[in-house]
Amino acid sequence: MLTLLYLTDLYYQAKGRNYYEEDLYITSKLKEHFNILIGHPQQAIPHLGYADLIVFRNTGPVGAYQEYFDHFVALVKENDIPTFNSFDGKADMKGKQYLLDLYESGYPVIPTVETFAGLASLQNSEKYVVKLKNGADSIGMDVLTHKELFLQNPQDKLIQPFINFQYELSFYFLNNIFQYALYAPHKDKRWELHEYDTTLEDLAFAKQFIEWNNMERGITRVDACRQQDGSLLLVELEDLNPFLSIDTLTESKRNEFIENFTHALLQVK
Template sequence: MKTLLYLTDLYYEAKGRKYYEEDLYITSKLKSHFNILIGHPHQALSNLKSADLVVFRNTGSILGYQEYFEQLLAEVKEKNILTFNSFDGKADIMGKQYLLDLTDSDYPVIPSVESVKEIDKIGRHEKYIVKLKNGADSIGMEILQYETLLNLNPQGKLIQPLIDFEYEVSFYYLNDKFQYALYAPDKNKRWELEEYEPTDSDLVFSESFIKWNNIKHGITRVDACRLKNNTLLLVELEDLNPFLSIELLPENKRNWFINNLIDALKVSLNFTKKVFK
């Protein structure tokens, strides 16, 4: 059997998510196909030689160990170490710069700038969201009135209008293949999710970001919000360690996803391409 170094922070605290439950469930399904070594992300560098594939899963925000993570990226690149997700994405793995880039490229994304001097690009609004460009899990996020925003003049942060939307919806992809979708009917309870049946236009929307990002292999979550005019805007493209919420899926779909994940991991190990079921 091939050996996986499965990186996760089992005790990371995140609102509405139990990392340990998800990762213990997934590893229980993988153990019949791989030797599993479970490690904390801070232990990654010292254990890279112990496995055939490094699986980067629910490791939480990298803000607390940014320098260590950058060392990990450098080591993976220098020694051509196999990782899942592959560390070649252009989205959240690189911070929030991609939201600025997508805004400039006229993609359907919540319009984003990084300076009050550019505020005209996203229009005058009553309130704005200000985020860290390398943030996660709403760390450091503020909601500011227009006048307050101008007075504070935040530097090097992401500035977005506070959007009035109907609900949030997430599309989950394994490599470039759609797997399932979940949504939060109550936008004030964003982690109380239910299964969602996407339309053809929904999938055209989400797949445009999968194609734009073009990672070699891994799990990507496309987070969007539904506006009152029924269109979608991208909120976040999570291509590093997306929480999967698979406990919310019916058993048959959960098993189908796990089988596809097992296939995807084997493909990564064998350097071959495969069309998933």
């Protein structure tokens, strides 16, 4: 059997999510096919020599240990150790700059600028959302009025209009192949999710971002919001360590995903 180093932070406190439950469940299934070593993302480097494959899962925001993470990625590449996800994504893996780039390129993304002066290109909004460029898990996010935004004049941050959307919707892809979709019918309860039956239009929306990212292998979550007119806008493209919420799936759908995930790992060279 191949030895799999499965990196996760079992103690990370995430609002509405239990990382440890998801990863203990997944590893309980993977152990039938791999020798499993479960490690903390900030203690991974000493164990690289034991791994045939590294799975980077619910590790929390890497900004909290960016220097260690960068060193880890450099060593993984230097020693040619395959990882899942592969570290070649262009979205959240690299920070939030992609939201600016995608918006400027005309993709259906929540309008995003990085300066107060840039607001001239957006429609007027009563409130604005300000995010860190390297933020994650809502860390450092503020909701400000136009006046408050003017007074703060944030620098090197993302500024977006506050969208009065219907609900949030997430599409989950494995090696660029669609697996399932979940949505939060109550927009004030982001992680109370239910399975969602996608339309062809929904999938076309999500797939354009998967194709743009062109990541070699891994799990990607496309987070979107449904506007009042029924259209979708990208909120986030999570291509590093997306939470899967597989406990919300039916047993058959959950088993199907685990089978697909296992097969994908066994195919990594």
